[in-house]
Amino acid sequence: MNPITICQVNYYFGKKALAKQVLFDINLDIEAGEIVILTGPSGSGKTTLLTLIGGLRAVQSGSLCTLGKELFQASEAELVKLRGQIGYIFQAHNLLPFMTAQQNVQMSLELNQDLSSHQIVSQAQEMLAAVGLGDKGNYYPDHLSGGQKQRAAIARALANQPKLILADEPTAALDSKSGREVVNIMYRLVKENHSTILLVTHDGRILDIADRIIYMEDGRLAQRKTFL
Amino acid sequence: MSDRLFTAWLQLKYQKIRFLIALSGVIFAVIIIFFQLGISNALFDGAVRFHQGLQGDCFILSSRSTNLTDLASFSQRRLSQAQAFEEVEYVNPIYFGVARWKNPESRNSWQSIGMIGFDLRHQTFDLPGIKSNINRLQARDTVLFDRNSRTEFGAVAEQFERDNSVITEVSNRRIKVVGLFELGTSFAFDGNILTSDLNFLRISNREKGFIDIGLIKLKTGADPENFKLKLQEYLPQDVQVFTKQEFINFEQNYWQTSQPIGFTFNLNVVMSFIVGAVVVYQILYTNVSEHLKEFATLKAIGYSHQYLLNIVFQQALIIGSLGYIPGLAIAIFIYKFAQQATLLPIAMTWQRAINILVATIIMCLIAGVSAVKKMKSANPADIF
Numbered sequence: 001m002n003p004i005t006i007c008q009v010n011y012y013f014g015k016k017a018l019a020k021q022v023l024f025d026i027n028l029d030i031e032a033g034e035i036v037i038l039t040g041p042s043g044s045g046k047t048t049l050l051t052l053i054g055g056l057r058a059v060q061s062g063s064l065c066t067l068g069k070e071l072f073q074a075s076e077a078e079l080v081k082l083r084g085q086i087g088y089i090f091q092a093h094n095l096l097p098f099m100t101a102q103q104n105v106q107m108s109l110e111l112n113q114d115l116s117s118h119q120i121v122s123q124a125q126e127m128l129a130a131v132g133l134g135d136k137g138n139y140y141p142d143h144l145s146g147g148q149k150q151r152a153a154i155a156r157a158l159a160n161q162p163k164l165i166l167a168d169e170p171t172a173a174l175d176s177k178s179g180r181e182v183v184n185i186m187y188r189l190v191k192e193n194h195s196t197i198l199l200v201t202h203d204g205r206i207l208d209i210a211d212r213i214i215y216m217e218d219g220r221l222a223q224r225k226t227f228l
Numbered sequence: 229m230s231d232r233l234f235t236a237w238l239q240l241k242y243q244k245i246r247f248l249i250a251l252s253g254v255i256f257a258v259i260i261i262f263f264q265l266g267i268s269n270a271l272f273d274g275a276v277r278f279h280q281g282l283q284g285d286c287f288i289l290s291s292r293s294t295n296l297t298d299l300a301s302f303s304q305r306r307l308s309q310a311q312a313f314e315e316v317e318y319v320n321p322i323y324f325g326v327a328r329w330k331n332p333e334s335r336n337s338w339q340s341i342g343m344i345g346f347d348l349r350h351q352t353f354d355l356p357g358i359k360s361n362i363n364r365l366q367a368r369d370t371v372l373f374d375r376n377s378r379t380e381f382g383a384v385a386e387q388f389e390r391d392n393s394v395i396t397e398v399s400n401r402r403i404k405v406v407g408l409f410e411l412g413t414s415f416a417f418d419g420n421i422l423t424s425d426l427n428f429l430r431i432s433n434r435e436k437g438f439i440d441i442g443l444i445k446l447k448t449g450a451d452p453e454n455f456k457l458k459l460q461e462y463l464p465q466d467v468q469v470f471t472k473q474e475f476i477n478f479e480q481n482y483w484q485t486s487q488p489i490g491f492t493f494n495l496n497v498v499m500s501f502i503v504g505a506v507v508v509y510q511i512l513y514t515n516v517s518e519h520l521k522e523f524a525t526l527k528a529i530g531y532s533h534q535y536l537l538n539i540v541f542q543q544a545l546i547i548g549s550l551g552y553i554p555g556l557a558i559a560i561f562i563y564k565f566a567q568q569a570t571l572l573p574i575a576m577t578w579q580r581a582i583n584i585l586v587a588t589i590i591m592c593l594i595a596g597v598s599a600v601k602k603m604k605s606a607n608p609a610d611i612f
Binding site: 098 | 231232233235238239241242243519521522524525526527528529530531532533608609
C-alpha cells in the first residue's frame with residue numbers, strides 16, 4: 001500500500017461564480033520509503049496539495065488516499081485521527097512559546113494514548129538528543145536560535161515515528177549552514193524509521209536528498225529527473 | 229489525562245503580568261460585589277432589627293405610614309377596639325419619633341436620635357439590655373441609651389459604665405440615662421433611645437391618645453394570619469394591619485423600591501460583574517489571538533478543536549477560582565473594617581460566599597464563551 005495515492009483531484013478556491021481552480025487533474029503515487037521533493041514557482045498550488053494530503057483541507061473531487069485512508073468526504077473526526085499519524089514540519093517552527101522544547105515534543109507524544117507519562121518524558125528526551133538538542137530541553141523557544149527551533153520542531157514532528165512526513169519549506173527561514181543541518185537530521189531520522197517524506201521547497205541547495213523531484217506549475221504536475 | 233501537560237495553566241503561567249491583570253480584574257469585581265451586598269444586606273437587616281425585636285403577633289399602623297421614618301399617628305382607640313377580640317392576650321401602644329439629643333461631652337452638639345416609647349407593663353422588646361433595665365424607666369425623665377449608636381452622640385456607654393449615670397438633654401428636657409440596650413444603626417437613625425410611654429409624651433410634647441404603632445399579642449394557639457384579616461375587616465380604613473413578617477417586609481420593601489438605595493446597590497453589583505467579565509474576556513481573547521498560529525499547529529498535529537476550546541474554558545475557570553480566593557479574603561477584611569466604622573451588622577455568610585463564587589465562575593465562563601469564538605480562526609490549512 002502506498003502512503004499517498006492521488007487520483008484525478010481538482011481543487012477550487014471560492015464558491016460558484018467566484019470559484020478559481022488551483023489544482024488540475026492531479027494524479028500522483030508516492031511509495032513507502034520515498035523522499036519526494038515538490039517544487040515549482042510561488043502560487044503554483046504546491047502548498048494546497050500538501051494541505052489536502054495532510055487532511056487539513058476537504059477534498060472536493062477525485063480520490064485522495066493518505067496512509068490508506070480515503071479523504072474524499074472524510075469526517076472531521078477521521079481527519080483529526082489521520083493528522084495524528086502524520087509528521088508536519090512548517091516553514092516557521094510554530095513551537096508553543098509558553099512551553100519548553102521538551103514540553104513541545106511531549107505535546108506530540110501525548111496524542112499517543114498508549115504511552116505512560118514516564119515513556120513520554122524519556123522519548124521526548126531521546127528525540128531532542130537525536131536532533132542535537134539533548135541539553136536544551138528546558139529552554140523556551142525564545143531562547144533558541146532559528147536552527148535550533150526548527151530542529152525542535154522536527155523532533156516534535158518525528159517523535160511519534162510517523163510513516164509519512166509532510167514538510168513545507170522547512171529551510172526557507174534558515175541560513176545555508178543550519179538549513180543543511182536540519183535537512184541532514186531529517187534525512188537520517190526518516191531513513192532510520194523507513195518513513196516517507198513529501199517536501200515542498202524552493203531551496204535548490206537541498207534537492208540532492210530527493211529520490212524523486214516533482215515539478216508543479218499552474219496547478220499541474222510534471223515529473224523530472226533533474227532540476228534545471 | 230491527569231499526568232498530561234496542563235496546556236491552559238502553562239500558557240497562563242508563562243505571561244505572568246497578563247495573568248496577574250486578569251486575576252486583579254476578578255479580585256476587584258469580587259470585592260466590589262461582596263462589599264455592595266454586604267453593605268446593602270446590613271442596611272436592610274438594620275432597618276428591621278427594631279421590628280424583629282418586637283414581641284407581638286400583629287401590628288396596627290396608620291394607613292398613611294410608609295416606613296419608620298414616616299409614621300403617621302392614629303387614635304389609640306383602634307388598639308382598644310382590637311383588644312376586644314377574645315384571641316388577644318394584650319396590646320401595647322408604641323410611640324416612635326425623632327428627638328434632639330445633646331452630646332453630653334461637647335455640650336453644643338445636637339443630633340437627631342430615634343426615640344421609642346412604650347407601655348412598660350408588657351414585655352414588648354426582645355433586645356439585649358431591656359429586660360434588666362425596664363423598671364428603671366418608671367422614674368420621670370429617664371431613658372435607656374442604645375450602646376450601638378454612632379460615636380457622634382458622645383461616649384455615653386463608656387461614661388455610663390464608669391459613673392452609672394449620664395445626664396444630658398433631649399429636645400430641651402433634662403433627662404437621665406439609667407441603662408444601656410442594644411439595637412444598632414439603620415438607614416434613618418444613627419442612634420436610639422428607649423423610654424416609657426409617659427416619658428416619651430413629656431419629651432416629645434405630644435398629646436396622649438395618638439400612637440404610632442399598635443402591638444397586639446395573641447393568645448397561644450391563635451393564628452396571626454387569620455386574626456389580621458379579621459381585624460383589618462373590622463377596623464376602619466384609616467389603619468392598616470400587618471402580621472410581624474408583613475411588617476418587616478413592609479419596611480424593607482420601602483427601602484428597596486421607594487428609595488434609590490436598593491437600585492444603586494444592585495446596579496453596582498451588575499456593573500462590577502460586567503467589568504470583571506470584560507477584563508477576563510480581554511485576557512482570554514488576547515491569549516487566543518496572539519497564539520493563533522501555534523494553536524492551529526496543535527490542530528495540524530492531531531489535536532481536536534474541542535481540546536483547544538477546553539484550553540480557553542480551563543483558563544477561565546483558573547482565573548475565576550484563583551481570583552475569587554484573595555477577593556474573598558480581602559472582602560472579609562473589609563467587612564471587619566466597615567463594621568467598626570459604620571456599626572452596621574456586616575458579616576460574611578456561607579450563603580453569600582457560595583453565591584458569589586458561583587457568580588464569579590459564571591462571569592468567567594461568559595468571558596470564555598465570548599473569547600472562544602476567536603479559536604474558530606485557528607485553521608490549520610492557513611498556517612502553511
